[in-house]
Each structure stands twice: as structure tokens, then as C-alpha cells.
Amino acid sequence: MLEILPLILVFPLAGMLLNAVFSRWMDETWIAIFACGASGTAFVIAILQAIALSGNHFHVETVLIADWITIGNLHLPWQMRVDTLSLTMMMLVTGVGTLIHIYAVGYMRGDPRFARFFIYLNLFITMMLVLVAADNYLMLFVGWEGVGLCSYLLIGFWYDKGDNGVGNARAGRKAFVVNRVGDMGFLIAMFLMFGAVGSLNFDDVLYFFEHNGVEVAGLATVVTLLLLVGAVGKSAQIPLFVWLPDAMAGPTPVSALIHAATMVTAGIYIIARSAPIFALAPVSQTTVALVGASTAFMAGTIAVTQWDIKRVLAYSTISQLGFMVAAVGLGGYVAGMFHLITHAFFKALLFLAAGSVIHGVEHGGHHTHDHCDAQDMRNMGGLRHRMRITFWVYLVGAVSLAGVFPFSGFWSKDEILADAWNVGVVQGHWHGVAVYVLLVLAAILTAFYMTRQIVMVFFGEPRSSAAEQAIENPPVMTTPLIVLAVLSVVGGALNLPGWHTLGHWLEHTHHFFHGLDFNLGVALGSTVFALLSIWIGTLVYYRRPLENATAPDQLEGVLGPVFRFLYCKWHVDELYSKTIMALYEWKARFLAFQVDWYFWHDFVHEQLIASAFRGVTVVLSGPVDKGVINPFFDGMAQLVRTFATRVLRPLQTGYVRNYALGVMLGVIIVLGMIFVNEGM
Amino acid sequence: MIPTTYYLALSAILFSIGVIGVLVRRNAIVIFMSIELMLNSANLAFVAFAREFGTLDGQLMVFFVMTVAAAEVAVGLALIVAIFRSKASIDVDAVNLLKG
Amino acid sequence: MTAELIIFVLLAVIAVAAALGMLLSSNAIYSALFLVVNFGVVATFYLLLGAPFIAMVQVTVYAGAIMVLFLFVIMLLGAERLRHPNQVLSWQQPLAVVLVMALLGFAGYVVSMQGLASPPVDVANTVSYGSPAAIGELLFREYLFPFEATSLLLLSAMVGVVVLTAVDARRGVSRGVSRDRRS
Numbered sequence: 001m002l003e004i005l006p007l008i009l010v011f012p013l014a015g016m017l018l019n020a021v022f023s024r025w026m027d028e029t030w031i032a033i034f035a036c037g038a039s040g041t042a043f044v045i046a047i048l049q050a051i052a053l054s055g056n057h058f059h060v061e062t063v064l065i066a067d068w069i070t071i072g073n074l075h076l077p078w079q080m081r082v083d084t085l086s087l088t089m090m091m092l093v094t095g096v097g098t099l100i101h102i103y104a105v106g107y108m109r110g111d112p113r114f115a116r117f118f119i120y121l122n123l124f125i126t127m128m129l130v131l132v133a134a135d136n137y138l139m140l141f142v143g144w145e146g147v148g149l150c151s152y153l154l155i156g157f158w159y160d161k162g163d164n165g166v167g168n169a170r171a172g173r174k175a176f177v178v179n180r181v182g183d184m185g186f187l188i189a190m191f192l193m194f195g196a197v198g199s200l201n202f203d204d205v206l207y208f209f210e211h212n213g214v215e216v217a218g219l220a221t222v223v224t225l226l227l228l229v230g231a232v233g234k235s236a237q238i239p240l241f242v243w244l245p246d247a248m249a250g251p252t253p254v255s256a257l258i259h260a261a262t263m264v265t266a267g268i269y270i271i272a273r274s275a276p277i278f279a280l281a282p283v284s285q286t287t288v289a290l291v292g293a294s295t296a297f298m299a300g301t302i303a304v305t306q307w308d309i310k311r312v313l314a315y316s317t318i319s320q321l322g323f324m325v326a327a328v329g330l331g332g333y334v335a336g337m338f339h340l341i342t343h344a345f346f347k348a349l350l351f352l353a354a355g356s357v358i359h360g361v362e363h364g365g366h367h368t369h370d371h372c373d374a375q376d377m378r379n380m381g382g383l384r385h386r387m388r389i390t391f392w393v394y395l396v397g398a399v400s401l402a403g404v405f406p407f408s409g410f411w412s413k414d415e416i417l418a419d420a421w422n423v424g425v426v427q428g429h430w431h432g433v434a435v436y437v438l439l440v441l442a443a444i445l446t447a448f449y450m451t452r453q454i455v456m457v458f459f460g461e462p463r464s465s466a467a468e469q470a471i472e473n474p475p476v477m478t479t480p481l482i483v484l485a486v487l488s489v490v491g492g493a494l495n496l497p498g499w500h501t502l503g504h505w506l507e508h509t510h511h512f513f514h515g516l517d518f519n520l521g522v523a524l525g526s527t528v529f530a531l532l533s534i535w536i537g538t539l540v541y542y543r544r545p546l547e548n549a550t551a552p553d554q555l556e557g558v559l560g561p562v563f564r565f566l567y568c569k570w571h572v573d574e575l576y577s578k579t580i581m582a583l584y585e586w587k588a589r590f591l592a593f594q595v596d597w598y599f600w601h602d603f604v605h606e607q608l609i610a611s612a613f614r615g616v617t618v619v620l621s622g623p624v625d626k627g628v629i630n631p632f633f634d635g636m637a638q639l640v641r642t643f644a645t646r647v648l649r650p651l652q653t654g655y656v657r658n659y660a661l662g663v664m665l666g667v668i669i670v671l672g673m674i675f676v677n678e679g680m
Numbered sequence: 681m682i683p684t685t686y687y688l689a690l691s692a693i694l695f696s697i698g699v700i701g702v703l704v705r706r707n708a709i710v711i712f713m714s715i716e717l718m719l720n721s722a723n724l725a726f727v728a729f730a731r732e733f734g735t736l737d738g739q740l741m742v743f744f745v746m747t748v749a750a751a752e753v754a755v756g757l758a759l760i761v762a763i764f765r766s767k768a769s770i771d772v773d774a775v776n777l778l779k780g
Numbered sequence: 781m782t783a784e785l786i787i788f789v790l791l792a793v794i795a796v797a798a799a800l801g802m803l804l805s806s807n808a809i810y811s812a813l814f815l816v817v818n819f820g821v822v823a824t825f826y827l828l829l830g831a832p833f834i835a836m837v838q839v840t841v842y843a844g845a846i847m848v849l850f851l852f853v854i855m856l857l858g859a860e861r862l863r864h865p866n867q868v869l870s871w872q873q874p875l876a877v878v879l880v881m882a883l884l885g886f887a888g889y890v891v892s893m894q895g896l897a898s899p900p901v902d903v904a905n906t907v908s909y910g911s912p913a914a915i916g917e918l919l920f921r922e923y924l925f926p927f928e929a930t931s932l933l934l935l936s937a938m939v940g941v942v943v944l945t946a947v948d949a950r951r952g953v954s955r956g957v958s959r960d961r962r963s
Contacts, residue, residue, distance in 0.1 A: 652778065661703050661876060664876070665879060668886075675886065682785060688887075692888065697802075697803055699883065700803060713815050717802065723834075724826075739834050751937035764857050
């Protein structure tokens with residue numbers, strides 16, 4: 001059964017190629033069938049793999065597809081790996097991916113680039129599977145870059161829209177460039193690992209670090225910090241999170257699939273994959289935990305102030321990714337993976353539901369010719385009557401994200417908090433306490449901004465004519481929403497306290513992965529905080545709803561400059577553009593004008609090289625060529641002609657007998673030579 | 681028993697006469713006859729060697745040489761006829777268009 | 781001198797004389813007849829060498845068929861003598877003689893050095909050696925493929941001759957060689 005593993009890549013790839021080649025002769029229905037079918041088949045294969053793996057006593061299997069590079073000791077195969085960690089990711093990617101494919105059929109209906117969208121989506125699924133199924137770091141990196149490419153393509157999918165008609169394209173470019181910083185870290189980490197181990201295979205690398213233990217702790221620290229740089233880029237953590245909010249320029253299914261559920265979790269995946277190396281480097285672990293916790297808090301504060309429905313969710317995603325990163329940094333790999341899965345469910349749900357809202361409001365806008373911003377929450381309100389299904393699933397997603405018992409977010413978030421409590425209070429590490437505090441604050445903020453969003457979007461009175469005319473979407477869009485809503489509710493059952501299903505499942509991949517016992521105090525505390533936060537949110541926004549679409553936020557009056565500071569995202573973008581970008585541009589200008597243009601072009605090329613060249617050519621063409629070379633070859637030609645007329649021409653008598661005599665002469669000469677050589 | 685050497689010597693003499701005929705005579709037909717003489721002298725050497733080694737392969741080679749000679753004579757004489765039709769002569773020196 | 785040697789020397793003298801006669805006579809008819817004599821003598825040698833079959837083929841094919849063909853052509857063209865017996869290349873003749881002498885020298889040296897001067901084992905008198913039966917046996921077993929190849933050779937020669945000598949009825953010239961424009 002495990003031999004069919006490569007098919008999991010083949011089907012999405014085939015779907016992509018089919019649509020890429022034949023889409024112009026197919027209507028939207030067939031394109032959708034191929035795309036969804038490709039993704040769904042991959043999901044089925046992932047399930048079959050899981051069954052096969054449990055039947056195989058969870059023995060790690062590798063499947064060699066082909067040799068890629070073999071030079072001397074460097075041996076890099078295309079080899080896939082099946083263990084519980086990669087299978088978890090595979091099932092998640094293909095399962096959620098398929099639901100989002102189906103949703104996108106409805107969402108993208110009528111788009112002129114309908115086929116291209118699904119080609120990109122299938123390519124993304126393929127690349128994500130390459131990433132999670134890889135058996136070595138380089139193949140993982142191929143997938144890593146592949147999903148980065150898809151992300152870029154899909155962020156800029158509507159490349160002709162956005163600010164000044166280039167906004168979306170700029171957003172894609174920003175994501176690409178920021179990710180390059182992280183990739184650089186990942187690449188250097190790979191080089192170091194290869195230099196030390198001589199292989200990039202997971203088993204070899206991890207064995208090397210486990211086997212040598214503290215002797216290579218220094219190397220482990222460097223490698224893990226560099227891996228962290230990679231993870232920070234991909235998973236949008238401080239300081240490289242700035243690309244993710246802009247990435248919302250892409251179509252909403254893309255935001256749900258790539259920028260919430262799957263691709264951005266690659267950073268958590270790689271940290272979990274490299275867990276034995278991190279175990280050797282306490283400094284790195286601390287850094288990871290603090291980066292994650294700070295990101296969780298910071299992104300939470302920004303999310304509170306945003307107006308754009310998708311931007312709120314984007315910062316929420318960054319915040320939740322911070323939770324996961326903090327969890328794996330504290331050694332709570334199961335908690336991190338658990339939250340990764342539940343987050344994939346409810347955040348995909350929230351994004352898709354947000355897309356449903358946007359779609360509905362846009363539809364209303366078409367009816368009333370009210371071309372307000374369909375993503376601005378100030379233009380919404382009162383939608384719970386017009387979009388019932390969307391409202392309910394949104395509510396499910398929101399309470400799950402807020403961590404209300406017994407929704408899935410409660411279980412996973414609670415486990416992370418319990419991990420932090422364990423490290424900070426039980427084991428007495430200062431960073432555990434810091435992480436715990438930051439995460440609790442972030443959790444409070446989460447509940448608050450979700451309350452704010454629900455109230456703004458669904459309650460109160462419609463604040464625009466578009467919102468008044470908004471309508472519910474067709475079943476092709478709402479069905480995946482309902483499925484995801486169910487998953488968000490029951491997803492917590494994956495790792496209930498006492499059973500630890502996911503923990504035991506992941507334990508087979510690595511003994512570092514083990515669950516933590518339920519901490520009632522922490523759970524109660526977080527629930528109380530969440531409920532409190534929701535209550536406050538209701539007080540602030542439900543009791544005194546926004547009056548119209550241009551009114552300021554209720555909090556702005558209370559917090560004033562702090563609110564504006566948060567609204568401007570802590571001015572991180574401005575900071576980057578003032579420091580890094582300005583320096584970079586100054587250097588670029590300096591190089592372009594001073595160095596390249598004035599020095600190289602004007603001085604070196606124009607004056608030095610060109611004039612020297614002209615001088616040399618004058619000499620070469622005049623005295624050298626005309627004076628010496630040309631007469632020499634003329635003379636040669638003359639010589640050949642004279643020789644031919646004087647000597648060769650008379651030899652051609654035209655008499656056959658004469659030629660025969662020549663043959664005879666040759667025979668005699670050859671015979672003579674034979675005689676001389678043989679010495680006879 | 682005549683030693684094989686004698687036959688080889690005779691063969692060499694006949695061959696040389698044939699060579700002179702090709703090189704000296706201008707009558708195309710005589711040149712042809714000289715070639716036949718050369719082939720014949722070679723045949724004589726073949727048969728002599730066949731006896732020397734007690735095998736029949738030399739004689740068979742003569743058989744094939746005769747076949748080739750027959751074909752060659754037929755084509756050669758046809759060529760001479762064709763040349764005669766255009767030049768009204770069989771003097772090989774008359775065919776000297778390749779003169780430099 | 782045994783009787784056999786006497787016969788050999790006599791025949792050799794006749795053969796060389798006939799060859800020289802062919803070479804020296806200015807009339808092509810005489811040349812052809814001298815060559816017939818030479819062929820006949822060579823056939824006799826074949827008999828002495830234990831090759832009766834080859835000897836018969838020599839007489840019928842060479843002396844009979846081929847030489848008759850020569851005579852036919854000579855008489856057909858009426859070209860037994862050249863009309864302008866002028867020598868264009870004066871240095872060709874002596875140079876040819878010198879080269880041939882060198883060739884003869886080489887040949888004589890090689891022949892005398894080969895150690896074949898003593899008479900070989902007398903296979904010629906065994907009954908089966910050189911008989912048509914033995915020749916045929918070898919020809920159709922070992923040399924079947926070359927034998928079949930010669931049939932193709934003869935066929936193509938025949939086709940070639942027909943093409944070369946056939947006269948184009950419309951233009952009155954032979955197809956094989958187009959009429960020389962200068963003649």
C-alpha cells in the first residue's frame with residue numbers, strides 16, 4: 001500500500017497539467033471537476049497511507065522515486081517519507097485543500113482566469129505535498145520554494161487590481177522578497193548540516209545530532225537559529241511577518257488555503273521535523289518560544305484595530321502561528337501540531353466564511369450600484385438575517401478561535417498554555433513565564449477582536465446599501481463551510497485529555513513528541529479570560545454599535561494615540577522602509593549612478609577602454625593589416641598560382657596511358673618501400 | 681615435376697609484357713588484350729600455388745577471375761564501340777579532354 | 781633435364797613469344813591471334829598443374845568466346861590499324877620499359893627467395909584433384925555465395941552493355957556516350 005505514495009504527487013500534478021493544456025476547450029464545470037478530483041484523490045491516497053501505516057506498526061517507510069543528484073559523496077534522491085508527522089500534514093493539506101477547492105468553484109465562478117486559478121491551486125497542493133513528504137532537507141526546500149512560488153502567483157492573481165492597478169502585484173512581490181530572507185537562513189542551515197553530516201537525509205542528520213549530543217551543541221545552536229530564520233519567513237513571525245497581511249490581496253480561498261491553513265504552517269513543520277536538533281540547543285528553543293509568543297501578542301494587538309475583514313483574520317493568523325511557534329519552542333510539539341490542525345480547520349472556515357460575506361456584499365453592491373469596499377467591516381452590519389448559514393459557521397469559527405469550551409480551539413490552545421505553564425511555573429524557567437503571560441494576553445485579545453468582528457459584521461443595522469442587499473451564497477460554497485464548521489467543533493477530539501490520540505500517533509515519528517496532561521487550573525483560567533474578553537467586547541461594540549460607515553472605532557476614543565499606533569501596525573512597515581529599504585535604495589542608487597554610470601560607463605568604458613580600443617584598432621588596421629598581413633596572403637596566393645600553372649598543369653596530359661604510367665610508378669615506389677622496410 | 685618457382689617466373693614475365701602493352705600501345709583493343717594477358721598470368725600463378733599447397737581454392741579463384749574477366753570484356757568492348765561511334769577512332773590518345 | 785622439363789621450357793618459350801607477338805604486331809587482328817596461342821599454351825600448363833577443369837574452361841571461355849568477341853569488334857569497327865600512328869608522348873615508352881624492368885626485378889627476387897624451387901608433393905596425379913566433381917563440390921558448398929554473386933555481376937554487365945551500345949532511335953546517337961561536340 002505504501003508503494004502508491006508517489007501517486008499522491010501524481011494526481012494533483014496531473015490535474016494541473018490537464019487544466020493547463022486542455023482548459024481552453026473545457027468549460028468551468030470540467031475544469032472544476034478535474035481540479036477538485038485531483039485534490040480529492042490525493043486526500044484518499046493520504047487516508048490509505050494512514051491505514052497502511054497503522055497496519056505496518058507505524059514503521060517509518062521511505063519510497064525512492066528517482067535519483068536526483070549523485071556527485072561523489074553527495075547523494076540526493078527524490079525520496080518520500082511516510083511517518084505519522086508527514087502523514088498528518090498530508091491529510092491536512094489534501095483534506096482542507098479539497099474543501100477549499102470545492103468552495104473556490106463557487107467563489108471564482110465567472111472569473112476570466114478561472115482555469116489558471118485552479119492550475120495554481122493544484123500546483124500548490126503538489127508542492128505542499130513535496131514539502132511534507134520529503135525525506136531530505138533539499139527536497140523539502142524544493143517544496144518550500146514551490147509553495148512560495150504558488151503563494152506569489154496567487155497573491156498577485158488579480159495583478160491588474162489593487163492600489164493604482166499594481167497594488168496586488170506589489171503585495172505578491174513583497175511576499176516573495178520577504179520570504180527570500182527566510183530562505184537564505186534555511187539555505188545556510190542546510191549548507192552547515194551538509195558540511196557537518198555529509199548528507200541531507202533526515203535520518204542521517206538527526207542521527208548525527210542525537211549521536212554526538214553535546215559535542216555539536218554549538219553547531220546545533222547555529223543551525224537551529226538559521227532554521228528559525230527560515231521558519232520566521234514562511235510562518236510570518238517577528239520580524240518577517242509584514243508580508244502576510246498584504247497577502248490578503250489574493251482571492252479569499254487562497255488566503256484560507258495558503259495563508260492560513262497550510263503553507264504558513266511549514267515553519268512549524270520544519271521545527272517539529274528538526275526537533276532533535278532543537279533539543280540540543282536550549283538557546284534556540286528559548287528564542288523560538290519568545291519569538292512566537294511576542295508575535296502572538298503583537299499581531300493580536302494589531303488585529304483589534306483593523307477594519308478590513310480579511311486583515312483582521314490575517315493578523316489573527318499571525319497571532320495563532322505565534323502560538324504554534326511558541327509551543328514547539330517550548331518543546332510542546334504535540335500541542336503545536338494539534339493547534340496547527342485545529343487552526344487549519346477553524347481559520348480556513350473563518351476565511352472562507354469571510355469570503356462568503358465579501359461575495360454576498362459584493363453581490364448586494366452590484367444590485368444597488370453601491371461600489372463601497374466590500375471588505376471593510378464598517379460597510380457591513382446586520383448580515384445575520386441575510387446570510388444565515390454564513391453567520392452560524394462564522395460564529396462557530398470565531399468561538400473556536402476564541403478558545404471557548406468545548407470547541408476545538410479550546411483544547412489545542414489550552415494545551416499550549418499548559419505547556420508554557422509547565423515550563424514556566426513547574427520547571428521554573430523565566431522564559432516559560434514570559435511566554436505564558438504573552439500568550440494569555442494574546443488569547444484575551446483573540447477573544448476580543450473576534451467578538452468585535454462578529455458584532456460589526458453580523459449584528460446591528462446594515463451600514464451600507466450593499467450590506468442591505470447581500471444574499472446567501474449557493475450550496476457549492478456553503479457546503480464546505482458546514483463541513484469545516486463540524487470539524488471545528490469536533491476537531492478537539494483528536495487529542496482529548498486522557499486519550500492523547502494525536503500525541504500517541506505522533507510519538508511513532510519521534511520520542512520527543514509526547515502529550516501533556518490536562519491542567520485544569522490553566523484551562524479554567526483561559527476559559528474565564530476568554531469569556532471575560534467576549535463580555536467586554538460585547539459591552540464595547542454591541543451595546544453601542546457603530547452609527548455609520550465613517551464613524552471612528554469605539555476604542556479609539558478611549559485609547560487615542562495607542563489605538564492609532566496599533567492601527568498603523570506598530571509602524572513596522574514604515575520602520576522597515578525607513579531603515580532597511582532606505583539604506584538599500586541609497587546603496588542601489590549609489591551603485592547605479594556613481595559606480596555603474598559615472599565610473600564604469602563614463603570613465604572606464606567610454607574613456608579608458610573605448611579610446612584605447614580605437615587607438616589599437618587604428619594601428620592594427622593600418623600598418624599591421626594593410627602593411628604586413630594582407631601582402632603576406634596575397635603573396636601566398638600568387639605562389640600557389642605560379643606553382644599550379646608551371647608544375648601541376650603540365651602533369652595533366654589527358655592521356656590515359658600516361659595516367660596508367662603514374663599508377664605503375666606508384667606501384668614500383670610502394671614495392672620499393674616494402675623492400676626497404678622488410679630489409680630484404 | 682616442375683617446381684612452382686618456374687611457373688611463377690613465367691607468370692611474372694607474362695605479366696610484365698601485359699603491363700608494357702597497357703603503357704605503350706595506343707590501340708584500345710590491344711590494351712584490352714594486354715589486360716587479359718595480365719589476368720591470365722595471375723591465373724597461372726593461382727593454379728601453381730593451388731598445386732603447391734594441395735588445395736583447390738586457387739583453381740576456384742581462377743574460375744571467378746574468368747567470370748569477372750568475361751563481364752569486364754563485355755562492358756569494355758561496349759565502351760570501345762561507344763567511343764568509336766563518337767570519335768570514329770579507337771586511339772586512346774584521342775580521348776584527352778582532361779588535358780590540363 | 782627430364783622430359784617434363786623440356787616440355788615446360790618449350791611451352792614457356794612459345795607462351796612468351798606469343799605474348800611478345802601480341803605486344804609488337806601493329807595489326808590488332810594479329811595481336812588477337814597471338815593471344816589465342818598464348819591462351820592455348822596456358823591451358824596446357826593448367827593440364828600439367830592438375831587442373832583439367834580450369835584448362836577446359838580456359839579454352840572454351842577465353843580462347844573461344846572472349847577472343848572471338850575481340851575479333852568481332854575489331855572487324856566490326858574496321859580498326860585493326862590506327863590511322864595516325866604518331867607518338868605524342870616520346871618519353872612514355874622508355875620510362876615504361878624501365879619501370880617494368882624494375883617490376884620484373886622485384887618479382888624475380890621475391891620468387892627466387894621463396895624456397896619453392898624444389899618440386900612439391902605430387903597431388904596433381906591423384907585422380908580426384910582438380911576434377912570437375914571436386915571443383916563443383918567446393919564451389920557449391922564453400923563458395924556458394926560468391927558464385928551467386930557472380931551471376932548478379934554477369935547480369936549487370938549484360939544490362940550495362942545493352943545500355944551502352946543501344947542506339948537512340950530518335951537522335952541516332954548511342955545513349956551511353958553522347959556525341960563529342962568537337963568531332
